Amino acid sequence: MRVLIVSDTHRKHKNLKEILNRAGHIDLMIHLGDAEGCEEDIAEMAGCPVEIVAGNNDFFSDLEREKELKIGKYHVLITHGHYYYVSMGVEDLRKEASGRGMDVVMFGHTHRPLLDYSKGVIALNPGSVSYPRQEGHKPSYALMDVDEKGEAQFSIQYLD
Secondary structure, eight states: OEEEEEOOOTTOOHHHHHHHHHHOSOSEEEEOSOOTTOHHHHHHHHOSOEEEOOOTTOTTOOOOSEEEEEETTEEEEEEOSGGGTGGGOSHHHHHHHHHTTOSEEEOOSSOOEEEEOOTTSEEEEEOOSSSOOSTTOOOEEEEEEEOTTSOEEEEEEEOO
16 A cells, blocks of 8 residues: 655645656545645545645635544554644654554644654654755655555655
8 A cells, every 4th residue: 555645735736746646656645734725626636535634724624633544554643733833843742642542643734854763653744745844945745655464664755
């Protein structure tokens, strides 16, 4: 199973189209918020099931604030992250995920990619498709490749 994880598209879909092209076949897309009303367009572009949560810029949205998913052998919490003050660090979010028995927590909001395996919960932020804030300012996304045993390999990818 191949999962594409994106966040913070902010109505700018040129890079998302390029990412979908580069990723090839995906079985699931996870969007971690700030789609800004483009959920249906994003789902159509993806051509596969899409899980999406509300971000701080998804005003008047009916999207859920967070979701719990089962992917392979992993229990995954997805959220935008702003309710957990992720701009100040991931400890609150990691504690919440751990307290719920999650193996992985995926979030956005900071526009900075992160893949951290410490403290018992994998923390993953794919960065931003549209407005990257990390050094180099390259749009980024993440891939989760799950093998037949349910084991996952995570990677952060960048557009040039």
